[in-house]
Amino acid sequence: MAGSGETVSNKHVLFKNYVSGFPKESDMYVATTPTELKVPDGCSNGVLVKNLYLSCDPYMIVLMRKSIDPRTFTSYTPGSPIRGYGVGKVLDSRHPGFKEGDFVWGTVGWEEYSLITSFQPFFKIQDTDVPLSYYTGILGMPGMTAYFGFYQVCSPKKGERVYISAASGAVGQLVGQFAKLMGCYVVGSAGSKEKVDLLKNKFGFDEAFNYKEEPDLNVALGRYFPEGIDIYFENVGGKMLDAVLPNMRSRGRIAVCGMISQYNLDKPEGVFNLMTVVYKRVRIEGFVVTDYYDQYPKFLDFVLPCIREGKIKYMEDVSEGLENGPAALVGLFSGQNVGKKLVVVARVSLNVLA
Amino acid sequence: MAGSGETVSNKHVLFKNYVSGFPKESDMYVATTPTELKVPDGCSNGVLVKNLYLSCDPYMIVLMRKSIDPRTFTSYTPGSPIRGYGVGKVLDSRHPGFKEGDFVWGTVGWEEYSLITSFQPFFKIQDTDVPLSYYTGILGMPGMTAYFGFYQVCSPKKGERVYISAASGAVGQLVGQFAKLMGCYVVGSAGSKEKVDLLKNKFGFDEAFNYKEEPDLNVALGRYFPEGIDIYFENVGGKMLDAVLPNMRSRGRIAVCGMISQYNLDKPEGVFNLMTVVYKRVRIEGFVVTDYYDQYPKFLDFVLPCIREGKIKYMEDVSEGLENGPAALVGLFSGQNVGKKLVVVARVSLNVLA
Structure with a gap:
């Protein structure tokens, strides 16, 4: 017993x-x-x-x-x-x-x-x-990270253009679906064909691409965002952030959830395109989900019905x-x-x- | 005529x-x-x-x-x-x-x-x-840059620790004085002994240092901000920004006014310490003063009396x-x-x- x-x-x-x-x-x-x-x-x-x-x-x-x-x-x-x-x-x-x-x-x-x-x-x-x-995941730390990171840090509006890196991961798949629920145009990147297919076919992203197959990330982002990016949900850092910056729209927002590409490096990669932060009035904001734990009931009130009604896939x-x-x-x-x-x-x- | x-x-x-x-x-x-x-x-x-x-x-x-x-x-x-x-x-x-x-x-x-x-x-x-x-200057574009950049972008609070680079310039000297008026602890950096003396003796900064004489900017900032920086008013970019990032306090704000150290470079310097943006929930926000020109009368109502009463030196x-x-x-x-x-x-x- x-x-x-x-x-x-x-x-x-x-x-x-x-x-x-x-x-x-x-x-x-x-x-x-x-x-x-x-x-x-x-x-x-x-x-x-x-x-x-x-x-x-x-x-x-x-x-x-x-x-x-x-x-x-x-x-x-x-x-x-x-x-x-x-x-x-x-x-x-x-x-x-x-x-x-x-x-x-x-x-x-x-x-x-x-x-x-x-x-x-x-x-x-x-x-x-x-x-x-x-x-x-969806009902725990990664779910809250996606929810508060997107709704509170990104200040999203209907119709805005949203880009998510590491998009098939625990957080990314949810951010993309929250953004779609809000009526945004959503593009995600991931590292395999299988993941790209999932983003488009299971999670309902508008577009998705395999970053490993893109010789120039800046060009790839320009292809999917000819008018620029309003919101970048940053999971990756380094070269990806550097490619995103020149593609940001005026008053764009970058919510920095993590930088997984940098964690294993003894010296992180340099980011060179920060001047665009001034020209385009971009806001880059880091956040830590633990700051939002007191709002857990509010989060559950939103997410549980989405799961039960099948509005969000996981x-x-x-x-x-x-x-x-x-x-x-x-x-x-x-x-x-x-x-x-x-x-x-x-x-x-x-x-x-x- | x-x-x-x-x-x-x-x-x-x-x-x-x-x-x-x-x-x-x-x-x-x-x-x-x-x-x-x-x-x-x-x-x-x-x-x-x-x-x-x-x-x-x-x-x-x-x-x-x-x-x-x-x-x-x-x-x-x-x-x-x-x-x-x-x-x-x-x-x-x-x-x-x-x-x-x-x-x-x-x-x-x-x-x-x-x-x-x-x-x-x-x-x-x-x-x-x-x-x-x-x-x-003080009553024109640089004055408005300092005013709206500090009061609106930096979200300052009394007692916060403020660092300003290029601090004796048209914008920096005003930001420092606005911050002092608000009851902040203010440190500026500049590129000569004459400018450092001005910051301390004329503009009333709490501390100032000559960045050219510091072999390690990270260490210098640690000396002036043993408990970290709440607000960095960014005029310089590059190596200075990289040294500031690890010295930021939790929920610190970086208002990006300009990056004068980068304007003459064909390829900008890399910034490596952006991971601290996540750990410390830092907000980096670029702004352009032209967005605030419709608030010019409000600005004058504040600054003209400061000049007439000698509360601000210029x-x-x-x-x-x-x-x-x-x-x-x-x-x-x-x-x-x-x-x-x-x-x-x-x-x-x-x-x-x-």
Whole structure:
């Protein structure tokens, strides 16, 4: 029975050491320790969670590098499990907000069972008529990133021209669909024919292209945006940003969600075309989704009906088993995933502890 | 008598040909043509102006380069006078908004007499108890650039930490004083000891430094902003912007007024530290002062009392005579001017035509 104090084997994905350059599977390793399925006596507010789904997100690679400025982020600790967003089921709780049997999502360790003592963030899942795995994506951090990044940072208007890089990823696929719902013209780029087809045929983008097949990104963008870009949802950085800048329209907005092309570089690429920011009165604005977590209910009120009514499509790319976690995470950086990448630790129907 | 149709000799500063790299005096030349002091019969709405003061502004160097994208700006025409902001006196007018004897400021040719047919912009000067030359600077385009750039684009709050590059220039000296009036901590950089002394002793900046004497701009900024920069008023671009980015505070704002360090480069410098825009939720926003010209009366209501009450200091760097115009303009790009650079074509007291 859950919370009984039974001791079980707990498999973890541990961080080996700080990475420079491109991370490899061997920068992580899997190990097992015994874990008591009970919040320890001295741990007030602790919550013991059985992890079901773990989310692979681009920012995680940044945490594998040694932080130069601890004010910006805290790196993973060598020898400890890597951390990320996950969906789980509460087995034992000393926290008044969570009780045994609750489904939750938030920051957990990459392991079978996590003792949660820091709730940044940690949400109880209220709606379980949708797949629980969605709380790693469309109903979790990536969904909120797309929603608040697009609606609040981009200041979109009907009919505007929207460009999204890394458009088939967890965030990009949603931004494009939000933009279409608003009546925008939407173009996305991705790194394979399969992804480009998805953007056009499944997610309803007006146009899409494979950036790897374009000898000149500036020319490619001019082809899809002969009158320029009003909104660029930036997931990529570097050369892509440099090609976008001269294609921006007057008073265009660039919401900087991330720069995945730069995370693995010891020295980032230079961006040369910033003068257009002046000529065209462009606004470039970085944002961090955690700033919007207090608006989670507002977000759910919008997105849940869209999912239930089929107005928004969502695509996951699932790896089975914690031992396949390192490969899943590293694959994110070579664009191997098609859609939101996640790792299944245990399926809820298989949860013998429930 | 003005507007009599008398024919006089009209000296012009003419543009020779498109410039690449650093502009030289010899990219312009002085020539004289006869000009009738009367708006020609066929020229409805024309205004004939005797120019008094001509403004040297950084953007003018951009117009000496061949425009790659005519949507962003229109280059000077080889063989024609260069254009810029100036203060003049109306000698003849067919425009209902201007009459003989009015003092005006706006876009004119670099010449003794200009026939104005395009009024982008063109303002009648109402307040003449302040020096007329101020309408090339603190009461004209640079003043509005500082005012709207700081108050509207930077979203300043009392107590915030403000950094200004090219701080002793026409715009920078005003931004710093506006920020001090608001109760901000203000640091400026400039390119000589004389300018640094001015910033601290005349304009009341809290701190100032000579960027040419700093081996590492990032370190210098860390010294003056140990807790980071809330607002950067960007006049310089390139390496300076790259050094500022890691020193920005969370939710910092960068108002991009111009990038004078980049105007003479055939290929601009790369900016590498843009990832901090995400981590620190930084907003980078370009602006163009012409967008705010409809708010000119609001601006005057604020600035004229500041000048009359001595709350704002203003410093000009004056070259005498149109024939010294090319040297004055080119000198702007090696930082030779100390304060707002302008050229006196004729002093109003010497204006025998008035």
